[in-house]
Amino acid sequence: MAPTAKTEGLLLRCVDFGESDRIVHLLTPDRGRLTAMAKSARKSMKRFPGTLDLANHLEIELSHPRRGAMPYLERGRLLSPFLGLRALPARYALACYLIELLDRLAPEGGADSDMRELFDFSLGALGAVEQSRPDVKLRVLLELRALDALGLRPELRHCVRCGAQPRPSLPVGFHVGEGGVMCGPCGKRVEGLLPIHLGTLRALEQGLRLDIGRLDRLALSSQALAEADLLVARFHRFHVGLELRSEEFLREVLHPVG
Ligand SMILES: [Zn+2]
Structure with missing residues (x-):
């Protein structure tokens, strides 16, 4: 099994995939937006105890099964549900x-x-x-x-064409x-x-x-x-x-x- 990496994630989107998996979109502080596969997420309350809801701020563990493949979300721990x-x-x-x-x-x-x-x-x-x-x-x-x-x-301040600051007396667009x-x-x-x-x-x-x-x-x-x-x-x-x-x-x- 590939080593896992811990980071944080904000859950942007979650869609069911196949019979028991979920695909999640996460915003992370170190890689921007990423898509990950949460295997058996619809069954495993242990690895994902009510965590895969929209806008949840999570601590996450990711693993990479193969270079270039979608990472797996191994675990998610709720930091804030807002x-x-x-x-x-x-x-x-x-x-x-x-x-x-x-x-x-x-x-x-x-x-x-x-x-x-x-x-x-x-x-x-x-x-x-x-x-x-x-x-x-x-x-x-x-x-x-x-x-x-x-x-x-x-x-909002300088004209995008000439760089001048528009004068209050003239119309602005x-x-x-x-x-x-x-x-x-x-x-x-x-x-x-x-x-x-x-x-x-x-x-x-x-x-x-x-x-x-x-x-x-x-x-x-x-x-x-x-x-x-x-x-x-x-x-x-x-x-x-x-x-x-x-x-x-x-x-x-x-x-x-x-
Ligand atoms: Zn101008």
């Missing part, structure tokens, strides 16, 4: 949404420090959702933070494909820019800096929230492609305003 997520439908829906986003976009492998940061972000975000009464503002800000942690931070704000002169002949106020961009920058547990304290006018919602939604869709499975459920249970 039980508070299951207390409100909106919390659970927002957590599922963030987890699905991570499952789609988290890289398999990468620089160690980036993977650790992404892992820590993910635990921090679930911890924040666990304490919250989720609304659209929290969803928009956490989604922006998740995209940032995934290396997809939109440029956001170019989804180029991933950032475009100043008035550069955006003149560009089609499909999302109009956006500088105040909204500044608020989103603040949202990127704030302690993740305090995002609900950020003030956003209803106009800024509508602009931010559209910007993040389009930016997300550009990178993810299809609608996430959890989007509809989230829309149904989330309060429209804070």
